[in-house]
Amino acid sequence: MNSLRLGRREILQKCLALGSLTILSAAFPSELIAAWEEREKLARKPTPWNELGPFYKKSAPHTASLRAPGDPGIPLSVSGQVLDVRGDIVPEAKLEIWQTDHLGHYDLDGYRYRATLISDAGGKYSFDSVMPGHYPDRVCQHIHYLVTAPGHKTITTQLYFATDPVFEGDPGRNFSREPLLASAELVRPVVLRGDPKNVFADVNFELVMERL
Known part of the structure; x- marks a missing residue:
């Protein structure tokens, strides 16, 4: 037939x-x-899952300033929006974020480079930090995210950077050099601004949640 x-x-x-x-x-x-x-x-794919990792700590401070004055490393500004798979805004989502310093060290005693954020009425969030470093147990630079919101499935994921030398300028082809990456979806473009003596990096990372 x-x-x-x-x-x-x-x-x-x-x-x-x-x-x-x-x-x-x-x-x-x-x-x-x-x-x-x-x-x-407007339908969107949910943000891919990525490892929680062993360095998560509860009760990180509510702050959008992870970078302190004088911190070494490339200043980094990350912004984005939390949406659901239908494209609807998810306000008041809780975002827990943690990363290493520019040398690849986690603060295991305190809360440096750790923060809790709440998305605003438009689902938007932003924070200032430094570009995280590499460390022996992980191939790529990354920032961890744990995102929760009432009525939605939890997002456990990581943000990666297209400028990471590991990808050699082509994350679409070389993403598999990071064993935890199943695709290049979590690798985001980096916008550099400033001058050679004062370089700043901007990254946009949209988060898409599934409804329960």
Whole structure:
């Protein structure tokens, strides 16, 4: 039997004609179907899981300033937005973040380079830090994230940097050099600004949560 492959619009129109879709609105059906299609374009894949690691500590301070004045290393600003898979904003999500200093050392006694953030009404978050260093047990520079929000599945993941020398400028091809990476999705572009004597790095990292 030949199967008829219908697009989403044709399926919705057929459902409407057969009575399996009812529209309770003053808008024309074609307008609502178009709005449905636009909404589906906003759908996002959930942020991939990545190892929690052994250096997580609860109760990190609520601060967006991980970098103290005079800290060595390349200053780093990370910003992003927390959304769900339908593209809806997730406000008041709790983001726990931890990383090494520029030499690859975790603070195991205190809370340097550890923070708790809360996404704002627009789902946005940001923090200032330094570019983390490499250390013997891990191949790539990274920042850990643990993200929770009521009604959503927890995100355990890590942010990686496209400028990491390990990737040799091509994370799409070389991401597998980091054993914990299954794809290049968690490797984000880096924007450098400033001048040769004062270089700053900016990274955007969007987080997408699944609903329970």
